[in-house]
Amino acid sequence: MNSLPRIRSVTPYLYRIPLETPVVTSFGTMRARSALFIAIDDTEGHRGWGEVWCNFPDSGALHRYRLLHEVFVPLMVNQPTAHPVRLMAEVKMKTRILRLQTAEYGPLDQCSAGLDCALWDLYARQHEQPLYQVLGGTGSRMPVYASGINPSGVQETIALAQQAGHTAFKVKVGFAEDVDRHTLQAAREVVGDHFLAADANQAWSIDTALHMGDMLDAFELQWLEEPIAADSADSDWQRLCQALRTPLAAGENMNRLSDFERATCTWGLQYMQPDLAKWGGISECMQVVEMCKKQGITYCPHYLGGGIGLMASAHLLAASNQSGWLEMDVNPNPLRSEVLGEHLQVHDGHVTLSSAPGLGFDPDLQALQGYAQFPTQ
Template identity: 50%
Template sequence: MTDSFTIRTIEAFCYRYPLVTPVVTSFGQMLNRPAVFVRVVDEDGVEGWGEAWCNFPAPGAEHRARLVNEVLAPGLIGRKFGGPAQAFEALTVGTEVLALQCGEPGPFAQAISGIDLALWDLSARRRRLPLWRLLGGQSSRIKVYASGINPGGAAQTAEAALKRGYRGLKLKVGFGADVDLANLASLRSIVGKGMLAADANQGWSVEQALKMLPQLAAFDLRWLEEPIRADRPREEWRRLRAGATMPIAAGENISSVDGFEEVLAENVLGVVQPDIAKWGGLSLGAGLASDILKSGKTFCPHYLGGGIGLLASAHLLAGAGGEGWLEIDANDNPLRDLFCGPIVNVKDGAVELSEAPGLGMVPDLSRIERYRS
């Protein structure tokens, strides 16, 4: 088949899985796990699947699904494109004024990203290549770590993750020094010399972060993630870098080419974590991953959602190469586990992607119909 395609249909599907134990962050909690899956079918009957970021605010998933179905899809159906990047550009440029007018550049970027991921899956299927190979990958094996470890029950969650094959952990911090330090000590003991990171979810001021840094030094953290707000002046981030013994990580809340160019040009972040379902899709994410590695930093895709976006993030990491880890949420979520293919099979801290075309998986949505929103 040729690389070009004509889009026949685009449809977004919204789901919510209720949680027994909420996912807790320093800025709030998730009482359920939403997912917006996107299916694109071309005129040859080839389909592709993507996912749009939709974690916050709580009603946001339904809104993003409607943006795909009612605003974005009509602008692409029937049009021919030479590749996903052309469609991404057409959607982005075509909705810039509308996103500005309604004050919603984030939701538009996320909905566009979901379509973009689906188009890359479709393109790889047309080429009969696994997506990671289409993205230039040489190896299907990637390292992973267990993320989303709440302050309550952290030790139990960590121990369960190790039993499932993980060798790396990331703890949520920002809940008071006593709680944070006790949990870090517990997790360091559990994981031994394995990878341990901490995520403050933008929870501290620069003064609070600087006060915490000496106390965190004892835990040999692989990185400290988003210790302060993503939009704080770069001078504050430079102060953190100067006072830190561990690498500083961020990227999930950077949502512009200029923003990433700025952090790649300076020696502040050691780990850069774009979220391809939140901004940029693979059309921007693939080049960004390459630029991160060229800058000498570690590329670790951020992800906390359903299985399709997680699988796409895995293919990007395998395609880019490097020594980074894939983030996998440790909390219960069938919207993730049923649709992430080989990612559920963690062995000795790693997973192996398949040689099947595209993402290597076509979701059976009937399995989650009871969670349809």
């Protein structure tokens, strides 16, 4: 029996781009975008790509870059490229005490998630299959929706997205009530009867969410995303789901399998939105997909980062064999658009995955040279 190829190198790549037009949310304003990509090379010449969540605050990207170098690279180099689930279980076991000692659960989870994605890409390339097929997917085409749409210039942003092929849209709410009403009115005027969703980014208390819900119901939204904090009491989520006609969505800020299981089984959500670059990678998000299937909940991956994580999210959505939508940020971001090139182009509200192995593309990092950061090791 031939021995498994080993991990020859794990290389993080850090990028940062100041924004001419900031991205405004209810929890803060993004004035720069960062991306932290990971390449894992094996001893047989295969390379897998992953991405670590680091979008807010963008200064946190440097910390995650250093964690990769100081903690994870030494653990992984020269290890056999076993099945990604098994290899990442070993890595998490070896970092368990560090997580407890530092209470750095978020950054360590996000580094692990990016590494998990890179290992799955590597595994699929080793087996010469597209990632979504390795994961059990049967179709390569999926619907998408345009997101990251701020209250300022909402109609202009939607019009540009429509020109780019989008037919479904999600706007930001969670500001003053009159601002939210104006945003939704303006968006509905342009969108017509097409898909329109709203994201409150955890802005409201339960009482405010119930009050706002009456107004939001009038706009016939596809869903209302994170109206209250992700860690709110189960009873608050249950009360909201029962009181509002608008379907509710959540998941991007959950960080334990037990939280996802409780939410899918008891809250009454209609949409679940884990972010594979923020928590769990592909390995654990696939478990969330299975929870959704059992409860009749639609899986719609959350994503608002660079091109590699977006592509991984698309493959996981295809692997779910569900009818969910892929989130696509429509704010200008070369860390997404330049990396992807001609891949994931939107046509009539859909994208189609390549049949090439792994993620189906090799990111064009040369196009990002002007944004590269080179921290001192």
